[in-house]
Amino acid sequence: xxxxxxxxxxxxxxxxxxxxxxxxxxxxxxxxxxxxxxxxxxxxxxxxxxxxxxxxxxxxxxxxxxxxxxxxxxxxxxxxxxxxxxxxxxxxxxxxxxxxxxxxxxxxxxxxxxxxxxxxxxxxxxxxxxxxxxxxxxxxxxxxxxxxxxxxxxxxxxxxxxxxxxxxxxxxxxxxxxxxxxxxxxxxxxxxxxxxxxxxxxxxxxxxxxxxxxxxxxxxxxxxxxxxxxxxxxxxxxxxxxxxxxxxxxxxxxxxxxxxxxxxxxxxxxxxxxxxxxxxxxxxxxxxxxxxxxxxxxxxxxxxxxxxxxxxxxxxxxxxxxxxxxxxxxxxxxxxxxxxxxxxxxxxxxxxxxxxxxxxxxxxxxxxxxxxxxxxxxxxxxxxxxxxxxxxxxxxxxxxxxxxxxxxxxxxxxxxxxxxxxxxxxxxxxxxxxxxxxxxxxxxxxxxxxxxxxxxxxxxxxxxxxxxxxxx
Numbered sequence: 001x002x003x004x005x006x007x008x009x010x011x012x013x014x015x016x017x018x019x020x021x022x023x024x025x026x027x028x029x030x031x032x033x034x035x036x037x038x039x040x041x042x043x044x045x046x047x048x049x050x051x052x053x054x055x056x057x058x059x060x061x062x063x064x065x066x067x068x069x070x071x072x073x074x075x076x077x078x079x080x081x082x083x084x085x086x087x088x089x090x091x092x093x094x095x096x097x098x099x100x101x102x103x104x105x106x107x108x109x110x111x112x113x114x115x116x117x118x119x120x121x122x123x124x125x126x127x128x129x130x131x132x133x134x135x136x137x138x139x140x141x142x143x144x145x146x147x148x149x150x151x152x153x154x155x156x157x158x159x160x161x162x163x164x165x166x167x168x169x170x171x172x173x174x175x176x177x178x179x180x181x182x183x184x185x186x187x188x189x190x191x192x193x194x195x196x197x198x199x200x201x202x203x204x205x206x207x208x209x210x211x212x213x214x215x216x217x218x219x220x221x222x223x224x225x226x227x228x229x230x231x232x233x234x235x236x237x238x239x240x241x242x243x244x245x246x247x248x249x250x251x252x253x254x255x256x257x258x259x260x261x262x263x264x265x266x267x268x269x270x271x272x273x274x275x276x277x278x279x280x281x282x283x284x285x286x287x288x289x290x291x292x293x294x295x296x297x298x299x300x301x302x303x304x305x306x307x308x309x310x311x312x313x314x315x316x317x318x319x320x321x322x323x324x325x326x327x328x329x330x331x332x333x334x335x336x337x338x339x340x341x342x343x344x345x346x347x348x349x350x351x352x353x354x355x356x357x358x359x360x361x362x363x364x365x366x367x368x369x370x371x372x373x374x375x376x377x378x379x380x381x382x383x384x385x386x387x388x389x390x391x392x393x394x395x396x397x398x399x400x401x402x403x404x405x406x407x408x409x410x411x412x413x414x415x416x417x418x419x420x421x422x423x424x425x426x427x428x429x430x431x432x433x434x435x436x437x438x439x440x441x442x443x444x445x446x447x448x449x450x451x452x453x454x455x456x457x458x459x460x461x462x463x464x465x466x467x468x469x470x471x472x
Contacts, residue, residue: 001047001452004107004172005339008229010287012341012398014453019400020407023471024423024432029440033468035073039063041461042446044107047454059461064103064121079141082123092129092165096189107172118180120169129165133201146206154209166192171226178203181227181234185220196220196238200259210258214238216247224448225287225339239283250274250284252304265321269314282308289342295377303351307335311373311383329383331373332356338448343399345408345427349375350386352397352410361388368392387429392417396450399426413460415445442467
């Protein structure tokens, strides 16, 4: 559990034999685990299995505080990386936003081989905003030599310099072939002159940072899913932009090493109505989820989502430019938000996300529900509505199975709602765990928050406190 949703594909699929359908009904807060910290948590917690040494559960917050706990909840180390940025901040071109203060928002990534945690922190220093990318030792939280990298300073020579204040770093980071990839977009409200950026930092030479920037204003990688990867390429999804000429807005992009973009139609896709989506703030939403689906033609796929309620399926070897997708399903009447999850059962392959159900799910109101879509292999793969569940949850879902396909359970936090963990049968959407008893409610939880699963427990980074659930 070294990065967002258990890996670079952002599938959020965990295998743990402890979570059978029957055992899930007995889930409860582990009262022996007490772990507190300062600040609101929008970033997912991470779990580092250290073999013979103490495992670590790491949480990062908007107070720019990073804390490593052991499995009992005891603090192993804690560091503060600098003062967070007050928001909104009209004087610096950022008169919007819905996180205050703004510190560490995007989920960090761990390189287990080197024992290094990488993250972006928004810091108030010398009366100005800074985005700084840190490399911390997982042993003691100390900053590695040559770090942090100040993104604004490093990109001063670009055609459109990186202005830190209007840029938000909400999306999860990933690590591919020795480079850390960090996505940027804007704040809630789309204020200021921000662009979409993906910054690539070589871990062995951080000063050699490179980046891709959208040519359109705005057009940011704005969702918590951030960048994803199939192990070779890096994928990003940019949202609404400005202008009458397409400039990477409403698009899924394939980036090469160092965030290089070819400009070839094989390496980008935008729907033919991209301009209408721009004008109605109906952004494409990430993450782009790579999927290899045996029996499908093509079998190398990419799943993309939209605030217009659509799920899109692309051929991963040839995105197609501005064109119709390989397949498309209008799966929601309301916006699709958060980080989606992908899982496999004996009955097929599914993606599940927070949205309002479409006509196949009558009776659901509001935007805080779960919708599951089945992806069926065929000459042209097909998308169909599988199930919907009324949750009241603003959290991002994950899925567990006991062996890769058996006992599929979709989990989501009632973020900014009942602050409880909920579980649903991954095949049918039937309730498996309804939030537990009176003592199983968590401290306040932030929208988009997503749980993790490790060694028979489910961990949730709430505001000010890390919670653990167990069936034991």
